[in-house]
Amino acid sequence: MVRMALAVVAALALMALDARLHMGTSVRSVVATVLTPLQWLSAQPVKTINLMDSYVVTAETAKQTQEQAATLLAQQALRAQRADNLIRENEQLRQLLGLHQALQIQARAAEVVYIAADPFIRRVVIDKGTSQGLQLGAPVIDPTGLVGQISRVHPMSAEVTLIDNPQQATPVINGRTGERYLVYGDRQTPGGLEVRFTSPDADVQVGDVLATSGTGGVYPAGLPVGTIAHINHRNASSFVQVLVAPSAHTKTLRHVLVLDPQPLTQDEAVQQLILQDKGKNTRNSKAPATRPGVPDGSVKEP
Numbered sequence: 001m002v003r004m005a006l007a008v009v010a011a012l013a014l015m016a017l018d019a020r021l022h023m024g025t026s027v028r029s030v031v032a033t034v035l036t037p038l039q040w041l042s043a044q045p046v047k048t049i050n051l052m053d054s055y056v057v058t059a060e061t062a063k064q065t066q067e068q069a070a071t072l073l074a075q076q077a078l079r080a081q082r083a084d085n086l087i088r089e090n091e092q093l094r095q096l097l098g099l100h101q102a103l104q105i106q107a108r109a110a111e112v113v114y115i116a117a118d119p120f121i122r123r124v125v126i127d128k129g130t131s132q133g134l135q136l137g138a139p140v141i142d143p144t145g146l147v148g149q150i151s152r153v154h155p156m157s158a159e160v161t162l163i164d165n166p167q168q169a170t171p172v173i174n175g176r177t178g179e180r181y182l183v184y185g186d187r188q189t190p191g192g193l194e195v196r197f198t199s200p201d202a203d204v205q206v207g208d209v210l211a212t213s214g215t216g217g218v219y220p221a222g223l224p225v226g227t228i229a230h231i232n233h234r235n236a237s238s239f240v241q242v243l244v245a246p247s248a249h250t251k252t253l254r255h256v257l258v259l260d261p262q263p264l265t266q267d268e269a270v271q272q273l274i275l276q277d278k279g280k281n282t283r284n285s286k287a288p289a290t291r292p293g294v295p296d297g298s299v300k301e302p
Contacts, residue, residue, distance in 0.1 A: 032154040039113055107257040122162045124253055129156045139259045145224035145247025147256055162250050164191050172225050173213035177203050180213050183225055191251055193226050193244035200240050220262050
């Protein structure tokens with residue numbers, strides 16, 4: 001009993017030191033680096049079996065797959081064309097507003113190695129780290145939408161916290177109304193999302209598409225997050241329950257793209273340019289003036 005008590009005290013002391021002084025960060029990095037080759041070797045038999053299974057397909061299945069791929073390719077081409085038109089329109093609007101052109105987003109491909117063994121936070125581990133230029137807090141997406149962000153990074157691997165965690169808040173915007181919300185992981189349905197603290201008179205409808213708003217500087221604006229799937233008006237609560245079907249396939253992740261962290265949001269860039277323009281006008285004129293075009297009204301100079 002004495003040994004067990006000493007072990008418990010020592011464990012609690014180490015946990016407290018790690019939480020306050022981050023003493024275990026270097027140890028985790030070294031352990032993650034050492035275990036990376038072993039993890040790769042342990043995954044090879046499964047990959048070999050999956051590769052063998054993928055070759056065992058019938059001619060009919062291959063034909064159906066080809067037809068589906070052709071249809072998907074045509075749809076993606078149409079979406080790309082529409083996206084190009086929107087980009088050109090956006091550039092024209094930025095030029096009219098006198099804003100700087102948005103920086104191009106750099107992306108790095110990564111493969112999901114395994115799901116982290118954490119009963120409280122849903123995370124996956126990818127096979128890229130600081131050696132490949134990954135940074136803490138970088139957004140992670142798959143071909144269909146936002147997956148999450150990097151919460152811990154090592155030299156040869158990184159941990160990605162998924163957006164469907166109940167504690168993970170994602171700023172989004174409703175593509176139909178322009179209203180902004182915070183999306184969290186659904187506390188009752190693993191893998192689902194929900195919009196919390198929505199008033200009963202809010203303009204939300206089933207089928208509304210939610211995308212990242214760019215607020216906060218974590219995620220760039222426009223990344224697909226999900227679609228409103230169900231709205232539950234609860235009598236015992238002053239808020240309605242809004243359930244969202246995520247765009248990303250977080251349960252079947254295999255390959256992802258890691259984006260560079262966004263140093264400045266679009267709203268912050270607008271405010272910065274307005275303040276710069278305001279300073280120039282202050283130097284050129286001593287009279288009070290009002291700057292139009294500010295999102296929340298106007299800014300009065302003293």
